[in-house]
Amino acid sequence: MSGSNLFGELRRFARTSGAVGGIAARVAGERMLGIKTDRAAHAEDLKTILGGLKGPLMKVAQFLSSVPDALPAEYAAELAQLQSNAPAMGWNFVRRRMSSELGPDWQSKFASFSQTAAAAASLGQVHRARLHDGTEAACKLQYPDMPSTVEADLRQLKLAMAVYARMDNAIHQDEIYKELTERLREELDYEREAAQMRLYQLMLHDRPAVHIPRPIQGYCTKRLLTMTWLDGRPLMERLAEEPPQEERNRIAEALFQAWYVPFYRYGVIHGDPHMGNYQVRPDGSVNLLDFGVIRVFQARFVSGVIALFEAVRDHDDEKAHHAYETWGFTNLTREKMEVLNLWARFLYEPLVEDRVRRIQETNDVTFGREVAEKVHAGLKRTGGVMPPREFVLMDRSAIGLGGVFLRLGAELNWSRMFHDLIADFTEESLVDRQATALAEAGVPLAK
Secondary structure (H helix, E strand, O other): OOHHHHHHHHHHHHHHHHHHHHHHHHHHHHHHHOOOOOHHHHHHHHHHHHHOOOOHHHHHHHHHHHOOOOOOHHHHHHHOOOOOOOOOOOHHHHHHHHHHHHOOOHHHHOOEEOOOOOEEOOOEEEEEEEOOOOOEEEEEEEOOOHHHHHHHHHHHHHHHHHHHHHHOOOEOOHHHHHHHHHHHHHHOOHHHHHHHHHHHHHHOOOOOOEEOOOEOOOOOOOOEEEEEOOOOEEHHHHHOOOOOHHHHHHHHHHHHHHHHHHHHHHOEEEOOOOHHHEEEOOOOOEEEOOOOOEEEOOHHHHHHHHHHHHHHHHOOHHHHHHHHHHHOOOOOOHHHHHHHHHHHHHHHHHHHOOOOEOOOOOOOOOOOHHHHHHHHHHHHHOOOEOOOHHHHHHHHHHHHHHHHHHHHOOOEOHHHHHHHHHOOOOHHHHHHHHHHHHHHHOOOOOO
């Protein structure tokens, strides 16, 4: 590692360690010593610190805020407000980055290029441009020193998880950390993201309600991703206008297709379902954005997901135990499995009932928190579990999308949509489709 990268990591660590350490101290003080603190005020401070950072800690914060009971309610409420709005880098940075990626004459490759960022995210910022053939484009430029930033954040995340593990043994986090580490490092490679974007175009080519940007050949490098520009509005902005129920349903159905057609037909899932990653169009169709965090599953895992649904539907504990083992859970006692089944029944309930309904029958905005608290308490009581790596993004997507469906107030027959996807499922057909799509898109297999 170069000296400059090492110093970059040390600076990063110094900026974040106080914030994360503060959370750890306050959580420990409350849970172990009974010390009451002003968590709401500290959560506001934490949001300010993380919102000004460019790197995976902001993504981790968004992730934690979407998982029920992962953080105290005050922290979750503040962190949920974090969107991909990190302050943009200035024009001097943009000129240097574009010159290093496309050459000193880079501006001649565009008919126009906006000096002002159209959007700023955790790892890069987006500028609108136009090619000479009239194609409207979005250029995502990676921020400087991001590899060292990611490594510093991963060290900080490991420290924070270790502190939390000493306070709470319900979830053993070793495999979770390994999964987050691999996915975040992959996200640095914009050529990989371009391939994953092509993969999603292939998988969703017959779904007109979902729009995928197209990477533009000759304009992409490991630190520059140029893609076609998609017009759309942020989902929360449209929801603020209280659209009619029919439009809400169309949006929810499009999002269901965007996530679960790839999963059940190709064994692939988009692992980052937060509000900033989709836009809506006037006809209720959606734009799916940001393909940096993608998970490819073995057919056996997808088969296990379907088997667990059948176990919940049929109240079959033996099939449930087999499904968990298929996923990679080990050393499951009957007591631990009963606790996990609370979570499984909660997630699968809308798929079991063959009727039009909301994703959750109550209007509780803290989606699943009560169930999550029971699961958490049960796992602590029974010695905890170690979730397999594959479980992390699958659960993240289910909870993240469930929260979006809840906000939409969508009323759909979730069971019918699910059964349409799995009607002809076999492990062999998934393996064939997956191999063909990955090869055609040029997606490298994970290590």
